[in-house]
Amino acid sequence: MKSxxxxxxxxxxxxxxxxxxxxxGNPTSVVCHGLMDEAGVSFPAAHLDAKAMxxxxxxxxxxxxxxxxxxxxxxxxxAAALGCAVDWGDRxxxxxxxxFPNEDFSPVQVPEDLLExxxxxxxxxxxxxxxxxxxxxxxxxxxxxxxxxxxxHMAGTQNFLLxxxxxxxxxxxxxxxxxxxxxxxxxxxxxxxGADVVVMADHATGNLVGPYHYEELLLPIHQEITAxxxxxxxxxxxxxxxxxxxxxxxxxxxxxxxxxxxxxREAVEKVxxxxxxxxxxxNPEVLFQGxxxxxxxxxxxxxxxxxxxxxxxxxxxxxxxxxxxxxxVEAVREGY
Amino acid sequence: MERILEKxxxxxxxxxxxxxxxxLEEAIQGGVDLHSLINQxxxxxxxxxxxxxAKGKIFVPEMLVSAKTMEMGLEILQPLLKEDESLSxxxxxxxxxxxxxxxxxxxxxxxxxxxxxxxxxxxxxxxTVETVLEKIDEIRPDILGLSALLTTTMPEMQKVIExxxxxxLRDRVSVMIGGAPISAKFARHIGADAYGKDAAxxxxxxxxxxxSQ
Numbered sequence: 001m002k003s004x005x006x007x008x009x010x011x012x013x014x015x016x017x018x019x020x021x022x023x024x025g026n027p028t029s030v031v032c033h034g035l036m037d038e039a040g041v042s043f044p045a046a047h048l049d050a051k052a053m054x055x056x057x058x059x060x061x062x063x064x065x066x067x068x069x070x071x072x073x074x075x076x077x078x079a080a081a082l083g084c085a086v087d088w089g090d091r092x093x094x095x096x097x098x099x100f101p102n103e104d105f106s107p108v109q110v111p112e113d114l115l116e117x118x119x120x121x122x123x124x125x126x127x128x129x130x131x132x133x134x135x136x137x138x139x140x141x142x143x144x145x146x147x148x149x150x151x152x153h154m155a156g157t158q159n160f161l162l163x164x165x166x167x168x169x170x171x172x173x174x175x176x177x178x179x180x181x182x183x184x185x186x187x188x189x190x191x192x193x194g195a196d197v198v199v200m201a202d203h204a205t206g207n208l209v210g211p212y213h214y215e216e217l218l219l220p221i222h223q224e225i226t227a228x229x230x231x232x233x234x235x236x237x238x239x240x241x242x243x244x245x246x247x248x249x250x251x252x253x254x255x256x257x258x259x260x261x262x263x264x265r266e267a268v269e270k271v272x273x274x275x276x277x278x279x280x281x282x283n284p285e286v287l288f289q290g291x292x293x294x295x296x297x298x299x300x301x302x303x304x305x306x307x308x309x310x311x312x313x314x315x316x317x318x319x320x321x322x323x324x325x326x327x328x329v330e331a332v333r334e335g336y
Numbered sequence: 337m338e339r340i341l342e343k344x345x346x347x348x349x350x351x352x353x354x355x356x357x358x359x360l361e362e363a364i365q366g367g368v369d370l371h372s373l374i375n376q377x378x379x380x381x382x383x384x385x386x387x388x389x390a391k392g393k394i395f396v397p398e399m400l401v402s403a404k405t406m407e408m409g410l411e412i413l414q415p416l417l418k419e420d421e422s423l424s425x426x427x428x429x430x431x432x433x434x435x436x437x438x439x440x441x442x443x444x445x446x447x448x449x450x451x452x453x454x455x456x457x458x459x460x461x462x463x464t465v466e467t468v469l470e471k472i473d474e475i476r477p478d479i480l481g482l483s484a485l486l487t488t489t490m491p492e493m494q495k496v497i498e499x500x501x502x503x504x505l506r507d508r509v510s511v512m513i514g515g516a517p518i519s520a521k522f523a524r525h526i527g528a529d530a531y532g533k534d535a536a537x538x539x540x541x542x543x544x545x546x547x548s549q
Contacts, residue, residue: 093488158439161400288517319487
């Protein structure tokens with residue numbers, strides 16, 4: 001196998017042949033102030049303009065040296081298309097929802113021209129630009145929100161979780177079912193636009209809900225979603241999910257992107273034979289507040305544990321020092 | 337009486353919000369002492385909830401619905417207390433710091449503190465240092481609780497403490513902090529009095545901070 005960035009990532013996603021070294025990948029954002037400055041592109045332009053989006057994604061490969069490019073930095077693209085008011089933030093602040101249109105669990109209105117909405121179209125266009133620039137050389141990652149995360153946006157996180165506690169299971173399932181087609185349509189369109197792999201972020205996180213909630217309410221939906229999307233998918237769920245790794249492995253995704261709170265060795269031991277693993281450098285203490293040496297050490301730990309693709313555990317803090325991100329790349333270039 | 341207190345406690349622990357009103361009415365009519373209802377049923381229940389959450393036996397949905405049940409109960413009981421019988425264990429001013437709009441963790445801390453008998457003023461999310469100082473001056477809380485979910489907003493906590501020092505308010509209020517990226521080390525580093533990893537720990541800390549005052 002030729003050890004190009006593209007090949008290393010694609011092979012790692014199926015736990016396949018190892019090239020010269022493990023790949024460095026970022027299913028979630030690696031944008032920090034340093035990268036914005038070097039790329040000459042800043043937020044919020046990079047959430048709203050396809051060229052700015054693609055340029056910043058390319059910087060992740062060209063300046064940092066990651067083997068992937070991923071052009072979607074917010075988690076609000078679908079929410080905006082579904083009618084949420086979104087504050088797109090600024091250089092120092094990630095976007096956020098300003099309202100929850102389905103707080104009362106009224107039927108979700110999915111627009112017929114969903115993929116034509118500006119916040120969706122911009123991602124598809126950015127993926128096409130990336131395809132033209134680095135297609136076949138660097139792995140292009142798309143990103144969609146799963147129906148659980150979309151429910152947080154449409155109904156409000158606390159409200160959604162309270163309804164679960166109140167035993168309103170049918171309400172919850174109905175909202176997830178109404179939002180599932182959004183995830184499927186956007187993922188398929190991203191593959192058509194040029195993505196090699198798509199991340200599905202669905203925050204049934206360890207800090208919020210239990211494995212039993214995931215198993216009852218979300219796992220069947222994930223299984224349906226993965227059955228309807230042909231291309232490879234990476235599931236992203238933050239928090240300590242040590243107690244539900246086996247459930248994620250049954251969801252039908254190719255890989256799981258996980259946090260430092262889940263020990264890399266434990267994750268590989270539990271599910272490494274079933275799905276590939278991506279992660280899991282600690283953001284707050286190591287990438288943000290640590291030194292390049294700390295980052296290097298964690299990355300090497302992940303490599304030694306058998307994590308298939310090495311990268312930050314989640315979207316990185318904007319003030320992360322750029323040297324710390326480069327230390328991940330340095331660590332994978334050491335080889336296995 | 338023990339049996340009915342135990343029953344009410346179970347209703348709150350189990351988040352059976354539909355049953356709380358009728359059960360409390362029955363207890364009140366049966367002459368059960370209000371303080372026993374609050375201390376041995378409601379507060380005791382939220383201690384169990386906090387403990388189960390900390391041990392990973394239950395998660396946020398269950399905790400939210402227990403808190404809702406407790407709130408419904410307190411709404412019935414509080415008006416019955418005479419003014420001088422206020423059960424407040426102390427007062428807490430809570431907020432999520434500037435630049436951060438995440439509030440579930442903070443809300444859970446607020447609910448648990450109320451459940452434990454504290455008087456809580458919740459300023460909400462994205463609060464500037466200036467507003468926090470103004471409110472401290474106005475309310476004079478025993479404890480200030482600061483929350484942040486984002487690593488980018490952690491430094492705001494330090495700013496609040498620096499400004500408290502600069503305005504001579506630091507000695508008047510204990511500061512406890514929490515949130516996903518926060519650690520005990522960070523709390524020590526910025527000069528906070530305590531760090532709580534979850535809502536149950538926040539209650540334990542608030543109890544110890546007010547006990548030592």
